[in-house]
Each structure stands twice: as C-alpha cells, then as structure tokens.
Amino acid sequence: MHTPAELAARHFETYGAPATVFAAPGRVNLIGEHTDYCDGFVMPAAIDFKTMVAISTRNDGRLVVHSVNYDERIDHPLPTFLDRRFQELRSHAETLWSDYVAGVLWVLRQHGIPVADGFSMSIEGDVPLGAGLSSSAAIEVATAFAVLGATSFDLPLERIAQLCRSAENDFVGANVGIMDQFVSCCGAQDHAVMIDCRSLQYTLAPIPPDVRIVICNSMVKHSVAGGEYNTRRAEIEEGTALLRRHRPEIKALRDATVDDLKQWGSEMPENVLRRCRHVITEDNRVLSAVEAFRAGDLARFGQLMGEAHVSFRDDFEASCKEIDILVELANKQTGCFGARLTGGGFGGCTVNLVAADRAEAFTNAMRNGYRQATGIDPEIYISRASAGAHQIVIGQ
Ligand code: GLA
Numbered sequence: 001m002h003t004p005a006e007l008a009a010r011h012f013e014t015y016g017a018p019a020t021v022f023a024a025p026g027r028v029n030l031i032g033e034h035t036d037y038c039d040g041f042v043m044p045a046a047i048d049f050k051t052m053v054a055i056s057t058r059n060d061g062r063l064v065v066h067s068v069n070y071d072e073r074i075d076h077p078l079p080t081f082l083d084r085r086f087q088e089l090r091s092h093a094e095t096l097w098s099d100y101v102a103g104v105l106w107v108l109r110q111h112g113i114p115v116a117d118g119f120s121m122s123i124e125g126d127v128p129l130g131a132g133l134s135s136s137a138a139i140e141v142a143t144a145f146a147v148l149g150a151t152s153f154d155l156p157l158e159r160i161a162q163l164c165r166s167a168e169n170d171f172v173g174a175n176v177g178i179m180d181q182f183v184s185c186c187g188a189q190d191h192a193v194m195i196d197c198r199s200l201q202y203t204l205a206p207i208p209p210d211v212r213i214v215i216c217n218s219m220v221k222h223s224v225a226g227g228e229y230n231t232r233r234a235e236i237e238e239g240t241a242l243l244r245r246h247r248p249e250i251k252a253l254r255d256a257t258v259d260d261l262k263q264w265g266s267e268m269p270e271n272v273l274r275r276c277r278h279v280i281t282e283d284n285r286v287l288s289a290v291e292a293f294r295a296g297d298l299a300r301f302g303q304l305m306g307e308a309h310v311s312f313r314d315d316f317e318a319s320c321k322e323i324d325i326l327v328e329l330a331n332k333q334t335g336c337f338g339a340r341l342t343g344g345g346f347g348g349c350t351v352n353l354v355a356a357d358r359a360e361a362f363t364n365a366m367r368n369g370y371r372q373a374t375g376i377d378p379e380i381y382i383s384r385a386s387a388g389a390h391q392i393v394i395g396q
Contacts, residue, residue: 001126002068004052004392011054014066015120019054020149024141024389026050026127026134027183028215028351029342030192031301031308032286034316036177038236038279039198039252041286043205043293044179045213045385046187051125051138052392055146058118065101068124074098078118082106089173100136103171104143107163113153121146128379130221132341132348136172137180140164141389149391157185157388158200175230176344187388194290198254205293207385211337212359213351216330216366217379218322220347228346232275232318239268239276253279271317278315282308302338302353306331309340318345322374326350329369333362 002010004021011019025046032042058064063081066073085102089095101121109115121143127135144160144167155163164181168174182200183193191204207213236253244250246264258280265273285304292300309327313319323341327350330339335358342351354362363380370378 002124004054005394007052007054007068007122007124008394010068011056011120011122014122015056015064017056017120019056019120019122020146021052021054021392021394022142022145022149022389023050023052023392024138024145024184025187025386026138027180027187028133028213028349028383029179030213030351030353031289031305031340032179032282033308033312033341033343033345034232034236034318035254035279035282035286036179036195036197037175037233038240038283039254040279040283041194041196041290042179043192043194043286043289044183045192045207046183046388047133047213047215047383048381048386049125049127049133049138049383050386051123051127051135051142053142053146054122055150056120057150058120060118061116062118063102063105064119065098065121065123067097068122070097072097078105078116079109082109086171089171095172097139099172100139100167101143103167104140104164105147106171107167108144108147111163113147114151115147119147119150128217130348131217132222132343132345133215134180134184134343136168136174137164137184140167141181141184145389145391158182160389161185175233183388185388187386189387190385192293192385194286198252205290208296208298210356211298212354212356213383213385214354214359214362214366215342215381215383216326216350216352216370217381218320218326218347218349218370219376219378220320220322222344222346222348228318229344232316235272235275236279239272242268242272243276254283256280258284274315274317278311281311281315285311298337298353302336305338305340305351305353312341312345316345320347322376323347323350325373326366326370326378329366329373330362333365334358336362
C-alpha cells in the first residue's frame with residue numbers, strides 16, 4: 001500500500017490538485033456479535049488495517065473517484081448519479097466498491113452538507129475484503145471524514161458513525177448495526193471500545209500490554225450485503241415482536257431476558273428461538289466480559305469468548321467448518337486465552353487473545369494446523385488496537 005504522501009502525490013498527478021488525506025480503520029470484535037442492532041452491547045477494537053481517502057474539491061459538479069485497489073475510476077455528474085444509483089440498487093443491482101462512497105455522499109447531502117460542487121478522490125485501503133474486518137465501514141467513514149473535511153463541516157463522531165451506518169442501510173441496502181462505523185470513528189490506540197448501542201455511550205478499556213490480538217483469516221469470504229445477514233435480522237425481529245406482545249416494554253432484545261424465552265419461546269419457530277437466545281445470552285456475556293477485562297482476568301474473558309463462539313455456531317448458526325477448525329486449533333494452544341468467530345459470520349476471521357510471548361508460536365501452529373486440516377493457507381495478523389478515523393497531516 002502507498003504511504004499517505006504517495007497517495008497525495010498520485011492524486012496530484014491524476015487531478016492536478018493538492019489533496020488532503022484522511023484514514024479510517026477496520027475493526028475486530030472481541031465479543032458481542034449481532035447484539036448491536038438489538039440495542040445491546042459490543043466490545044470491538046479498531047485495527048491496523050485502514051482505508052485512506054485523498055480528496056480535493058471541484059467546481060464542475062462531478063464526482064470523480066479513483067480506486068487504487070481496483071484500478072478503476074468513476075466519473076459522474078453528482079446529483080443525478082446519486083439518485084440513479086439509488087434506484088438501481090433498489091432494483092437489486094450488484095453492489096460495487098463505489099456504492100459505499102456514493103452512499104455517504106447521498107446521506108451527507110440529505111443532511112444539508114454542500115456536496116453539489118463535486119469532489120476528486122483517490123482511495124486505497126489494506127483492510128482485507130470480505131474477511132469480516134469491516135472494509136466497508138472503513139471506506140464509508142474515511143469518505144465521510146474526507147467530505148466533511150473538504151467542506152469544513154464539523155460533526156460529532158457519534159453522528160458521523162450514524163450517518164455512515166445510514167449510508168449502508170438506506171443506500172447500499174445492507175441492514176447492519178452501528179458497531180463497525182462507530183468503532184472506526186471512535187477507536188483508540190491500544191484500547192478496546194465498549195459500546196452501549198442504545199445510548200451510544202462508550203468507554204475505552206486498555207488492552208493489557210502482555211496480550212496480543214491475533215486475527216486468523218479462514219480465507220472463506222463473507223459478505224453482509226448477501227442474504228444471510230438480513231435473514232438473521234428478520235428472524236430476530238420476528239422473535240422480538242412476539243415477546244413484545246407479552247411484555248410491551250421490550251423495544252429490542254436488549255430488554256428481554258432468558259426467562260422471557262423460557263416462558264414464551266415455545267410460541268416461536270425453533271430457528272427464531274435460537275437466534276433470540278444467542279442475542280440475549282451474548283449481551284450477558286459482554287457485560288461479564290467487560291468486568292473480567294477490567295479486573296485483568298483474561299482467563300475468564302477467554303472463557304466467555306469460547307462460550308460466545310459456541311452460541312454463535314449452534315444458536316445463531318453463523319459459523320462454518322473452516323472457522324470451527326480454527327477455533328478448535330486455537331483452543332489447543334498454550335497461551336491462548338480465548339478464540340471465536342468475529343464479525344457478521346459465515347466465514348471471515350477468528351479473533352484470538354494470546355499471551356504476547358506466545359504470539360509467534362501460536363501463529364506458526366495455527367498456520368500449519370489449518371493448512372493440514374483444510375489445504376488452505378490462512379492469513380494471520382498480530383494486530384494492535386489502533387486509533388479511529390483522522391486526517392493525516394503529510395510531511396510531519
Ligand atoms: C457486521 C455488521 C455489524 C454487526 C456484526 C455482527 O459486522 O456490520 O453491525 O451486526 O456484523 O455483530
């Protein structure tokens with residue numbers, strides 16, 4: 001990947017205009033899966049992988065975007081392009097990388113940010129695609145920061161996260177929660193972020209210096225723009241609606257308990273009951289995990305990660321053979337506190353909490369073991385928790 005200065009130089013060569021460069025990270029979720037859109041709790045961290053957007057303003061009303069990764073360029077008159085693309089996506093056009101950029105502009109325009117004069121952008125990222133590490137949130141948040149920076153608009157980080165989520169929900173059509181965009185905005189170096197997805201209040205928890213977050217990529221592609229994610233959401237909504245008939249104060253599964261399920265779960269189809277059980281127990285696990293983390297009890301934290309994986313696999317049915325192999329392998333390694341599938345599910349990566357002095361040995365054992373079991377070469381990243389989105393000042 002180019003450095004920010006190189007990206008700015010390429011931008012100048014392409015467009016003849018000096019650029020400002022912004023970056024936004026991907027994320028890994030330590031615990032709390034499919035709880036965000038149920039108003040629940042999550043505990044992700046921003047990671048070292050990021051998307052950069054170099055931007056300059058135009059005055060011909062066009063949106064010109066060059067993707068370095070795809071070596072592709074789009075060039076359209078702004079308002080008509082956004083409206084046309086919105087309609088095409090409603091008629092099930094295939095999602096393109098540029099839709100995440102267009103979606104953010106579409107949402108910002110709706111919120112009164114003056115985008116009509118146009119922008120030139122150069123985009124490059126190293127968040128692995130389809131790996132469940134939020135490459136889409138990184139491109140959305142980097143785009144939003146770039147456009148807000150270029151138009152000198154200041155918005156609170158929480159608001160930027162909400163707008164980026166809306167770009168993905170309402171423009172791209174993926175019904176995701178707020179977690180990824182939120183942590184991409186609010187992440188902090190060497191910290192996990194504990195988010196209450198109802199109030200959007202968050203606290204930072206320092207990652208102990210003697211542990212590493214190791215991410216193992218199964219290389220099985222995952223996509224939230226695909227059907228399974230939205231199907232799970234529909235199942236959750238069905239279960240929530242049923243519980244609400246009995247207890248009207250249940251606005252989201254965050255408000256429901258395991259006892260509610262014991263009492264009324266038999267009225268739900270089996271699959272709906274399981275999905276709800278995953279979410280309700282996962283919220284409890286996140287709260288316990290936060291306490292364990294604060295107390296420095298990594299063994300307990302790891303145990304909760306293990307339980308979260310079993311629930312994600314059996315009740316939410318969102319794991320796959322390759323991911324389960326990675327988790328089982330990890331559980332056998334000395335120095336591994338816990339391992340689980342991270343992100344939306346159906347492939348992607350596992351997240352592993354590993355003693356720092358065992359991280360190297362862990363990585364080797366995982367690489368060999370996974371290759372032997374599946375014939376696939378995994379990618380393994382020893383990642384550090386990194387800062388949220390920001391402007392990169394070149395030459396400093
Ligand atoms: C994806 C979504 C998030 C969240 C996770 C599952 O990453 O973008 O909003 O729902 O899946 O926890």
